[in-house]
Amino acid sequence: MTDAPRHTALDALHRSLGATMTDFAGWDMPLRYGSERDEHLAVRTRAGLFDLSHMGEITLTGPQAGQALDHALVGNLSALAVGRARYTMICDAQGGILDDLIVYRLAEEGGHPKYLVVANASNAQVVLDALTERAAGFETEVRDDRDAYALIAVQGPASPGILKSVTDADLDGLKYYAGLPGTVAGVPALIARTGYTGEDGFELFVAPADAEKLWQALTEAGADAGLVPCGLSCRDTLRLEAGMPLYGHELTTATTPFDAGLGRVVKFDKAGDFVGREALLAAAERAESAPPRKLVGLVATGRRVPRAGFSVVAGGEVVGEVTSGAPSPTLGKPIAIAYVDAAHAAPGTDGVSVDIRGTHEPYEVVALPFYKRER
Known part of the structure; x- marks a missing residue:
């Protein structure tokens, strides 16, 4: 007997819009609302609105949260400035990729560093388990926050103008791969300038109870700009055109970051040891001298x-x-x-x-x- 798929806070809204739904990593998600080609081109030329609430959020807090992430992941996360984000990976001891991640450094909590790790839906439990195990020797708490967030993305060249009309946050000062707390359409949100489409855009982390209000406000704000709701199908063609890897396709446990041409995310010069270091050193040398x-x-x-x-x-x-x-x-x-x-x-x-x-x-x-x- 298989588990029933999970539903995001926007499930009823997607169905009311006539979305074609699909089971994705145990979630019932919108595949498309109409023509996936039209949705794709809307993001390239105007703007698209995505429900990404299936992504997995994990929070690390405590005096050694940064050091724990440095040990668990291939990047140098303790060096990340508050309000910035970094693309990174978590590898196994053989250097194989368990998942690719975005890590945000948030404002301190209780006087200690706080990080938000965002994992792919299909790997969220694997990442949570690995982080929990790898952080055991550090003074940090690993918290499963998958149910604490809904995630809505507005992507495309018109997205800054649309978002500006419903927030007082300084979007002009928000760099790519940065995030700041703010209020969007009266809803508290982490506003991140990140995305998976190859376009400028924003990802908004909000409480699930606020998701529908935010979606409707963005829909109204973007009506004149040509904003349309978009499903996972066009998200895939958008990221493919932008050359962005997809876990389970370009990235697997059988590939290292160096195999995927993403060796730049591995930081050998950071303090302390990290999981997979020796195997990744060998992979780096192999990629340099005789890539298979x-x-x-x-x-x-x-x-x-x-x-x-x-x-x-x-x-x-x-x-x-x-x-x-x-x-x-x-x-x-x-x-x-x-x-x-x-x-x-x-x-x-x-x-x-x-x-x-x-x-x-x-x-x-x-x-x-x-x-x-x-x-």
Whole structure:
């Protein structure tokens, strides 16, 4: 007998909007409200509104909260300034990625540092268990705050103007990967300038009881700007175009941050030991001297769409595997992210194709990301 999917505080609202719902990591979530292509293009050109309340929030507080995170994660979180955020990862002892995370340093609580760790929905329990275990030797409390927050994102070039109309917070002074407490539409919120779309935007952490009021206020504020509700389907094509990795696809326990081209998140120079350090040192050396495979972008010359698990072929030999693929609404052609042998990873490499159900479809190797917004 399987557990029934969980529902976010906005579940009834999504259904009233006619959303197509789907089970995602044990949550009933909106996949799309209408056309996923229209939702995607709205975020690229105007703005989109997302319910991300399935994400997992974990709070660490106490005198040694920063040191505990430095030991548990690959980044240097104790050096993070109050009000800033950092993209990082939690790895196992072999250097394999357990999850990729965003960590926010919040204002002190009881005179001690306070951090908010945001994990992917599918890995929230794994991350919570690992942090609890790894923090055991430190003077810190690890708190499961998954039920304490709803998370609403407004993303796209019109998002700053929309949010400004319902908050007095200084959004102009809020840098990318920063967060500040404020009030949005009369609702207390952590306002973070973060996102997973490749566009400017904000993620708003609020109490679940306030989620519907905030969603409705943002909907009204964004009506003239062309804001639309968006589901997980377009979130996936948006992040794919932006070259952002997805756990379970580009990132797994079988890959290290260096395999994924994200070795920059590993901070070997921080004080103290951290889980996976020795294995990651070896992975860094391997990536530098003789990388087995590299993560690349692939753009179709035809119309057939590659999917995760499809083989990448060159000279009649399998040289890689697609990790994510979809039609790109922005480029107007199918795209994919794949791990390929280093010999075939250079942008412009000829003779590369994807085996799509027995037919070798030609693809061009390109550097990631496929899309980068103008700043």
